[in-house]
Amino acid sequence: xxxxxxxxxxxxxxxxxxxxxxxxxxxxxxxxxxxxxxxxxxxxxxxxxxxxxxxxxxxxxxxxxxxxxxxxxxxxxxxxxxxxxxxxxxxxxxxxxxxxxxxxxxxxxxxxxxxxxxxxxxxxxxxxxxxxxxxxxxxxxxxxxxxxxxxxxxxxxxxxxxxxxxxxxxxxxxxxxxxxxxxxxxxxxxxxxxxxxxxxxxxxxxxxxxxxxxxxxxxxxxxxxxxxxxxxxxxxxxxxxxxxxxxxxxxxxxxxxxxxxxxxxxxxxxxxxxxxxxxxxxxxxxxxxxxxxxxxxxxxxx
Amino acid sequence: xxxxxxxxxxxxxxxxxxxxxxxxxxxxxxxxxxxxxxxxxxxxxxxxxxxxxxxxxxxxxxxxxxxxxxxxxxxxxxxxxxxxxxxxxxxxxxxxxxxxxxxxxxxxxxxxxxxxxxxxxxxxxxxxxxxxxxxxxxxxxxxxxxxxxxxxxxxxxxxxxxxxxxxxxxxxxxxxxxxxxxxxxxxxxxxxxxxxxxxxxxxxxxxxxxxxxxxxxxxxxxxxxxxxxxxxxxxxxxxxxxxxxxxxxxxxxxxxxxxxxxxxxxxxxxxxxxxxxxxxxxxxxxxxxxxxxxxxxxxxxxxxxxxxxxxxxxxxxxxxxxxxxxxxxxxxxxxxxxxxxxxxxxxxxxxxxxxxxxxxxxxxxxxxxxxxxx
Numbered sequence: 105x106x107x108x109x110x111x112x113x114x115x116x117x118x119x120x121x122x123x124x125x126x127x128x129x130x131x132x133x134x135x136x137x138x139x140x141x142x143x144x145x146x147x148x149x150x151x152x153x154x155x156x157x158x159x160x161x162x163x164x165x166x167x168x169x170x171x172x173x174x175x176x177x178x179x180x181x182x183x184x185x186x187x188x189x190x191x192x193x194x195x196x197x198x199x200x201x202x203x204x205x206x207x208x209x210x211x212x213x214x215x216x217x218x219x220x221x222x223x224x225x226x227x228x229x230x231x232x233x234x235x236x237x238x239x240x241x242x243x244x245x246x247x248x249x250x251x252x253x254x255x256x257x258x259x260x261x262x263x264x265x266x267x268x269x270x271x272x273x274x275x276x277x278x279x280x281x282x283x284x285x286x287x288x289x290x291x292x293x294x295x296x297x298x299x300x301x302x303x304x305x306x307x308x309x310x311x312x313x314x315x316x317x318x319x320x321x322x323x324x325x326x327x328x329x330x331x332x333x334x335x336x337x338x339x340x341x342x343x344x345x346x347x348x349x350x351x352x353x354x355x356x357x358x359x360x361x362x363x364x365x366x367x368x369x370x371x372x373x374x375x376x377x378x379x380x381x382x383x384x385x386x387x388x389x390x391x392x393x394x395x396x397x398x399x400x401x402x403x404x405x406x
Numbered sequence: 407x408x409x410x411x412x413x414x415x416x417x418x419x420x421x422x423x424x425x426x427x428x429x430x431x432x433x434x435x436x437x438x439x440x441x442x443x444x445x446x447x448x449x450x451x452x453x454x455x456x457x458x459x460x461x462x463x464x465x466x467x468x469x470x471x472x473x474x475x476x477x478x479x480x481x482x483x484x485x486x487x488x489x490x491x492x493x494x495x496x497x498x499x500x501x502x503x504x505x506x507x508x509x510x511x512x513x514x515x516x517x518x519x520x521x522x523x524x525x526x527x528x529x530x531x532x533x534x535x536x537x538x539x540x541x542x543x544x545x546x547x548x549x550x551x552x553x554x555x556x557x558x559x560x561x562x563x564x565x566x567x568x569x570x571x572x573x574x575x576x577x578x579x580x581x582x583x584x585x586x587x588x589x590x591x592x593x594x595x596x597x598x599x600x601x602x603x604x605x606x607x608x609x610x611x612x613x614x615x616x617x618x619x620x621x622x623x624x625x626x627x628x629x630x631x632x633x634x635x636x637x638x639x640x641x642x643x644x645x646x647x648x649x650x651x652x653x654x655x656x657x658x659x660x661x662x663x664x665x666x667x668x669x670x671x672x673x674x675x676x677x678x679x680x681x682x683x684x685x686x687x688x689x690x691x692x693x694x695x696x697x698x699x700x701x702x703x704x705x706x707x708x709x710x711x712x713x714x715x716x717x718x719x720x721x722x723x724x725x726x727x728x729x730x731x732x733x734x735x736x737x738x739x740x741x742x743x744x745x746x747x748x749x750x751x752x753x754x755x756x757x758x759x760x761x762x763x764x765x766x767x768x769x770x771x772x773x774x775x776x777x778x779x780x
Contacts, residue, residue, distance in 0.1 A: 138464040144630050145461045145495070149529045176468070179528040195527060202521050206498040207472070250632060257636040285637065292663065293581040294467040298460045299638050301624050302631035308457065311583050311622040315664075315769045318580040322664040323776070374778055381770050384672065388763035391679055395757045398686075399612035402603065402746060 129241050129279075130165075130172045133261045134286035137295060139163075139177040139216075140259065143247050146179040147218045156219045158182050158229060160196055161245060162203060162210040172213050172243055173286065178203065180215075182229075189225040191232060212236050214243035220260060222246070224274045230264045231273040244278065259283055453620060454489035456567055456585040460626040460634075462496045463583070466571050469498045470540030477550065478540040481518065482569060483531045491567060492625075494531045496538065497521055534558075536567040542574040543675050543762045546586075547613065547754035549747075555588050556596050567620060574671050574762070579663035583624070586617040601750070602743035613754035667773055672766060679759045686752040696744040707738040 139161060150157045163174040178199045181192035200212060215233045217226065226244065233242040241263050250257030262278035287295060301309045333355060340347035462482065470478045484493040500517060526532040536558060539551055551568060558566035567585045575582040588596070591609040595601060605611075626634065718728040 136468065138461075138468045140633075141461045141464050141630060144633060145459075145530075146528065148627060148629055151529075179530075181527060195524065198520065199524050202517060202524065205500045205517060206469075249629060250636065251629060257633050288471055289577070289663070291464070291467045291471055291576075293576050293579045294463050296579070297581040297624060298463060298626055298630070299634050301460065302626045302634045307628070307631055308623040308625045311458075311624055313580055313582070315575065315578065315580050315765050316772070318664050319769050319772060322579075322662055326662070326665070374774065377774060378771075381767050381774065384676070385764060385767035385771070387676075388679075388760045388767060391683070392757050392760035392764070395613070395753045395760065399614070399750065399753050402749070403607050403610070403612070 128169050129263050129265075130243060130281060131170045133172045133174065133243060133245070133281050133283045135174045135245065135259065135261075135283060136163075136176065137285065137287055137291070139174050140247065140285075142177045142179070143216050143218065144249060147247075147249050147251075154183075156217050158191070158215055158217045160200065160212055160233075161214045161216055161243070162200075162207070163213045164209060164211070165213065165240065169240060174213060174243075174245065175210055176203070176207070177216055184225050189228055191229060193232070196236075212242075213240075214245065216245040216247060218247050218249055219252075220246045220248045220255070220258075222262070222278050226278070227264070227274050227276045230276060230278075234264070243281065245283070259285075452489060453486065453491050453567070455621045455623055456491045456493065456569070457623045457625050458569065458583060459484075459492070459494045460624070460630045462493050463581070463624060465496050465498075466538050466540070466569070466583070467576065467581070470571055470573055473498075473540070478538075479554075480538050481534050482536045482538055482567070483522075483525065483533060484535045485531055485533055486535070491535055491620075493535060493569070495525065497525075499537075534562060534566070536562070536569065538569040538571060540571045540573055542572065543671070543678060543759055546570045547616070547751045547758065549751065552588070552596070552616070552747075552751070555586075556593060559588055559593060569622070572762075574675075578671065578766075579666070583622055585620040585622040587620060589615055589618050592616045599745075601745040601747040603746065604743075606746060606750075611750065613750050613757060616750070616754065665773065667777065672763075672770075675759060675763050675766065679756065679763065682752060682756045682759055686749060686756060689749045689752055693744050693746065693749060696741065700741055700743065703738050703740045707740065710738070 143157075143159065146157050146159060157179065159177050159179040161174045162176045162178070163172060165172055180196045180199070183190050203210065212233070214237065215229060217229075222244075230242060230244055233244075236242065244262045244264065246260045246262070248255055248258050248260075261281045261283040263281055264276040264278055267275050267277050297309070297313075301307055336351075337355075339345050466480065469480055478498075480496050480498040482493045483495040483497075484491065486492065500514065522532045522534070537554060539546060555566070555568050558568075565587055567587050570584050570586060572582040572584075592611060592615065595605050595609045595611060598605070714729065721728055
């Protein structure tokens with residue numbers, strides 16, 4: 105589940121040789137969708153003259169500091185021009201305090217910016233955030249929105265290391281770190297809903313969707329996939345296209361799992377389960393009818 | 407108590423109705439004629455539909471998933487345009503472990519005020535349009551929700567909405583969001599804080615007429631849409647001979663959790679139905695006890711009055727001065743008629759549990775027949 109291409113360079117950092125008190129550099133980063141979506145929203149609401157927006161990433165670290173989970177983000181005001189860059193640190197602190205009241209576990213792990221160009225200012229901002237996250241390493245997530253021509257949407261994450269014999273804040277090396285999108289199973293359906301919404305004609309879907317309708321949609325998808333496979337198999341059998349041996353083996357593996365053993369024993373289980381389900385259904389209806397009757401009776405006066 | 411102080415905190419932080427920022431207010435230019443019809447400064451166009459931004463969807467999901475407490479609350483921010491309430495942002499409200507004291511209510515109000523100010527600085531929408539709440543199994547009727555919403559409906563433009571997010575449905579692969587607001591008749595009864603039987607009859611209130619549902623849409627902006635599109639694309643693996651699981655990688659792999667045959671939530675749902683019915687029975691018992699007491703007191707008062715009348719009649723017959731008619735209400739304290747709000751809300755809960763049970767059972771049936779036919 106890597107994001108944004110495979111250009112991440114895996115460089116073994118040399119921190120192992122340094123003093124044990126220095127935490128290890130993060131080697132993998134996971135991002136929660138809400139952080140990404142907040143960045144996109146911030147980008148949408150920027151001023152026209154702002155080429156990019158930046159903000160703070162909040163999240164948690166694993167106990168050995170090698171993994172960082174970015175769980176949310178907030179926008180930070182900044183301005184940059186030819187001569188200087190300014191970040192509203194006051195604002196950053198206020199927002200962090202506000203966030204930590206709701207989510208005390210989330211700490212500052214780094215910062216984000218949109219666009220994928222890293223420049224001197226990036227190094228300066230990185231230097232600032234390194235102070236915020238000290239003694240841990242600050243990470244930098246560059247999100248390319250894909251809004252500019254010729255650029256592809258994607259996410260890249262970096263850690264920094266100082267460069268030169270006498271490190272200066274405006275110089276640093278950004279080392280890419282692999283980054284993955286992470287979400288819990290329960291949040292999965294929310295993402296599904298959004299992807300469906302994005303594909304629908306006017307990018308809106310009506311709510312609420314009943315579970316039956318949801319089941320129907322899923323079954324339709326499965327049936328379409330089966331149709332596609334069937335079409336492919338028929339074409340191969342008719343000799344229209346040459347079959348891919350690997351594909352055939354995959355198909356056999358997959359469909360072999362689906363085949364169910366002999367009949368008989370299941371019928372009994374099926375009937376028992378059917379009766380249970382029907383009873384629950386009757387019970388639910390009964391409860392609802394009783395509740396309705398009770399509510400009406402409360403309105404009856406002698 | 408928790409509910410009231412929470413409500414008080416909300417009330418303190420909300421802008422006064424006159425100061426509610428209209429969408430057109432900050433721009434001091436004349437409204438172009440093409441927009442004159444859709445921008446209503448006076449909030450005259452009634453709400454037709456609530457539109458939920460993709461960002462808010464994920465924010466609510468994350469908050470309700472990670473929250474440690476049972477009650478998950480947050481404020482919704484956005485603006486309304488031509489009958490569509492666009493909810494474009496939200497933030498979580500801190501949960502109070504002991505929010506009995508006035509202090510935490512105040513700090514919560516401060517939290518909201520400074521959060522709103524901060525969001526305005528980065529040009530996010532900063533007008534409160536309602537709040538959200540996470541529940542499980544569809545039972546969102548409770549005092550807390552009603553109280554907060556009653557305050558909102560007083561203070562906000564269009565009265566604000568409450569968006570209810572169902573955790574149990576989401577876990578089953580169907581992210582569910584619904585928008586509600588209180589019906590005018592319920593609000594009227596609530597303001598008079600009169601939920602006696604006669605008031606219920608006058609307002610024609612049952613549990614189904616407490617809240618009215620507003621149609622809700624989920625929307626993704628084009629940028630988010632294109633980004634999701636690129637996330638959903640699969641990329642072939644770099645390895646030449648990968649096994650089927652790793653041959654293609656997706657940031658968002660397709661999921662078929664709706665086809666899960668397990669009925670994990672069912673037992674819990676049944677338990678909750680039983681619990682709600684038990685609660686309802688206790689509440690009904692209380693009500694019956696109270697009304698019996700009222701009847702007893704009343705009959706005693708009536709008897710007293712009748713006796714006094716009889717006595718007076720006898721005295722008049724003997725040409726004696728009649729005894730003064732004493733104030734019956736002072737002698738016998740007839741208790742006020744009990745509020746039926748709680749029992750009504752409990753009925754609503756039972757109904758909601760029943761409904762979710764029913765939908766689980768019906769989709770379970772379909773899946774069972776589906777499996778059998780394979």
